[in-house]
Amino acid sequence: MAEYDLTAKLGRYFDRHLVFPLLEFLTERNIFDEKEILQAKYDLLQHTTMVDFQLDIYKKLHADGEEPKELIEKREEIVSRFTELSQAVQPLLDAVVTEDAARHIEHQR
Incomplete structure (x- = not known):
């Protein structure tokens, strides 16, 4: 086969x-x-x-x-980058995602 x-x-x-x-x-x-x-x-x-x-x-x-050490190091880099990017977009998320917006999105489903 x-x-x-x-x-x-x-x-x-x-x-x-x-x-x-x-x-x-x-x-x-x-x-x-x-x-x-x-x-x-x-x-x-x-x-x-x-x-x-x-x-x-x-x-x-x-x-x-x-x-392997290289995978452990790669994981640490990825987690660090993810944390960095999350912190960078947090002000945008705070501005866009309000309670009213969340209710509106939930109501649209």
């Missing part, structure tokens, strides 16, 4: 986030070795900010190994 699988050919044209459901499908079908699928997921996450997910997959791949 693996010889008919088009995931590798089509996946390179998809957004990274759209490839994950395909890899989950392949995992459920047991078409490929689970370690190969996990490695593909790990590689796919290299250029994203989904570091926690990447760490979870790393732990599954290397059950006895410790987390």
Whole structure:
């Protein structure tokens, strides 16, 4: 069945986030070795900010190994950047999101 699988050919044209459901499908079908699928997921996450997910997959791949320092550092950078951006937009959110606006939005649903 693996010889008919088009995931590798089509996946390179998809957004990274759209490839994950395909890899989950392949995992459920047991078409490929689970370690190969996990490695593909790990590689796919290299250029994203989904570091926690990447760490979870790393732990599954290397059950006895410790987390790579570069991933821990990358996570700290991402959290720092998120905090910085959150603080930067907070005045805008405070101005836009008032109780009246929240009620209006809730009423529109």
